[in-house]
Amino acid sequence: MNRQQSILAARGVTDDRDRLLTADEPLADLQESCGGTLPGTLAVPELLELVRQGRRMGVRIAREFTAFDGAERVSGFARIHPLSEEQGGGCELLLENWHRTPRPQADARTSADWIDAIDRAAAEVTARLDARQQVQVLHTSATDAAELQAAIAAEPGNPWNHYVQLQGVEHRQPLHWRLLDGTSCKFKGSDRQWRVRLIPMGHSSDTVRGFELLLIADQPLSTPDDEHTSVVETAHSRLIGTALTPALRQPIARIIANAETIRARLAGPLRAEYCEYAGNIASAGQHLSGMLDDLADLEVVESPGFSTVSEKVDLCDAARRASGILGVRAQLRGIRVTIGNVETPVIAVGEFRRVLQILINLIGNAIAYSPEGSTVTLTAQNAGNGRVEILVIDRGPGVDADQAARIFDKFERLGRDSDGGNDSGSGLGLYISHKLARAMNGDLVVEQSAVSEDTAGAVFKLSLPAAN
Numbered sequence: 001m002n003r004q005q006s007i008l009a010a011r012g013v014t015d016d017r018d019r020l021l022t023a024d025e026p027l028a029d030l031q032e033s034c035g036g037t038l039p040g041t042l043a044v045p046e047l048l049e050l051v052r053q054g055r056r057m058g059v060r061i062a063r064e065f066t067a068f069d070g071a072e073r074v075s076g077f078a079r080i081h082p083l084s085e086e087q088g089g090g091c092e093l094l095l096e097n098w099h100r101t102p103r104p105q106a107d108a109r110t111s112a113d114w115i116d117a118i119d120r121a122a123a124e125v126t127a128r129l130d131a132r133q134q135v136q137v138l139h140t141s142a143t144d145a146a147e148l149q150a151a152i153a154a155e156p157g158n159p160w161n162h163y164v165q166l167q168g169v170e171h172r173q174p175l176h177w178r179l180l181d182g183t184s185c186k187f188k189g190s191d192r193q194w195r196v197r198l199i200p201m202g203h204s205s206d207t208v209r210g211f212e213l214l215l216i217a218d219q220p221l222s223t224p225d226d227e228h229t230s231v232v233e234t235a236h237s238r239l240i241g242t243a244l245t246p247a248l249r250q251p252i253a254r255i256i257a258n259a260e261t262i263r264a265r266l267a268g269p270l271r272a273e274y275c276e277y278a279g280n281i282a283s284a285g286q287h288l289s290g291m292l293d294d295l296a297d298l299e300v301v302e303s304p305g306f307s308t309v310s311e312k313v314d315l316c317d318a319a320r321r322a323s324g325i326l327g328v329r330a331q332l333r334g335i336r337v338t339i340g341n342v343e344t345p346v347i348a349v350g351e352f353r354r355v356l357q358i359l360i361n362l363i364g365n366a367i368a369y370s371p372e373g374s375t376v377t378l379t380a381q382n383a384g385n386g387r388v389e390i391l392v393i394d395r396g397p398g399v400d401a402d403q404a405a406r407i408f409d410k411f412e413r414l415g416r417d418s419d420g421g422n423d424s425g426s427g428l429g430l431y432i433s434h435k436l437a438r439a440m441n442g443d444l445v446v447e448q449s450a451v452s453e454d455t456a457g458a459v460f461k462l463s464l465p466a467a468n
Contacts, residue, residue: 066269
């Protein structure tokens with residue numbers, strides 16, 4: 001039912017710790033819908049930010065606001081009046097001429113997916129939680145999170161906030177996940193500040209089956225972590241990988257995250273042209289981040305003594321993971337990524353993270369060069385003669401013999417037009433992928449798709465030694 005409910009005004013009062021003490025019924029309902037209690041910490045992020053600004057600066061704020069309570073868009077005009085210390089040191093809220101309207105689900109999901117994808121890429125600690133926020137499994141790439149990992153292993157089965165110290169949050173009793181999402185924390189063994197993301201797994205807040213926990217550091221480690229690299233270091237200089245990449249990665253990630261926050265209007269209403277500007281900034285930041293990664297990888301694969309680890313790799317599992325990482329990008333273009341032969345494992349000998357890196361590059365290209373509404377197909381199979389292979393098949397314009405001969409050259413941009421507008425890449429992805437495949441005693445080749453006479457497309461085939 002497409003209803004719109006208008007409300008003339010609603011009042012509320014907060015204290016000096018931004019807890020909503022009293023509220024008229026509409027504001028109290030919004031507080032509860034966003035996972036808060038009354039009295040309790042103001043649970044509407046957009047209003048909480050305005051209240052914090054008014055209280056800290058001691059100035060009155062009058063501004064339009066837009067919030068989302070999980071089902072509807074709530075918008076109106078907010079007036080924030082700071083109170084004196086004698087009055088409690090908080091703020092008085094006056095919400096005028098606000099109304100609720102159903103929010104298009106596709107728009108909400110798209111905005112949230114972009115922000116979630118950015119945070120997943122920046123997270124150095126990730127965990128899977130059950131519905132009670134108890135830790136089930138935790139992974140980390142940060143050396144200063146080793147004590148956190150050890151604490152969870154030594155004392156499993158507790159909620160995640162049992163192992164960390166939340167900053168600025170009183171948690172004498174369990175809190176709703178909405179109140180913990182976006183908070184800051186610290187834990188033993190790390191001197192860095194960490195931002196918390198809790199992403200529910202389920203169709204709505206009433207049917208949450210569990211959570212993804214992401215911990216995102218406020219700054220990179222002072223010394224780069226090279227423990228897990230498979231490169232044999234020599235006197236060969238690696239300016240990009242060892243100097244520029246650690247210094248630039250976090251600032252670039254912040255630029256992207258802030259631009260996406262502005263573009264998605266998560267910090268408040270904004271004119272459409274400024275949202276477009278923010279989107280351009282985010283795209284430029286993502287392009288710069290991708291180029292930085294490509295240049296760092298280029299230094300690695302071209303360094304003397306480069307080698308990879310030999311381990312067993314299930315190509316089907318790698319395909320599922322790579323397609324999952326790129327799921328949001330595919331959905332935005334209406335492209336389906338399908339995986340065949342998933343029931344039977346196809347085991348290769350190689351380095352898992354390098355195989356995953358190759359597949360992410362191949363699938364990303366396939367999504368960019370395929371028309372909207374088409375399908376990208378991944379198939380893993382036994383190729384005979386002690387080899388296994390995985391094919392990435394797109395429905396783009398395909399490649400001719402001349403393009404196929406130079407497609408793996410350095411700085412070659414495929415020689416194809418991208419329907420997804422991805423014509424500004426570094427031209428290093430396929431070159432690096434080819435070098436990685438060869439380093440694992442495998443190969444990467446491209447063929448023209450032969451699905452039908454009137455269906456173009458390209459087939460990228462990664463072959464590796466089969467495991468015994």
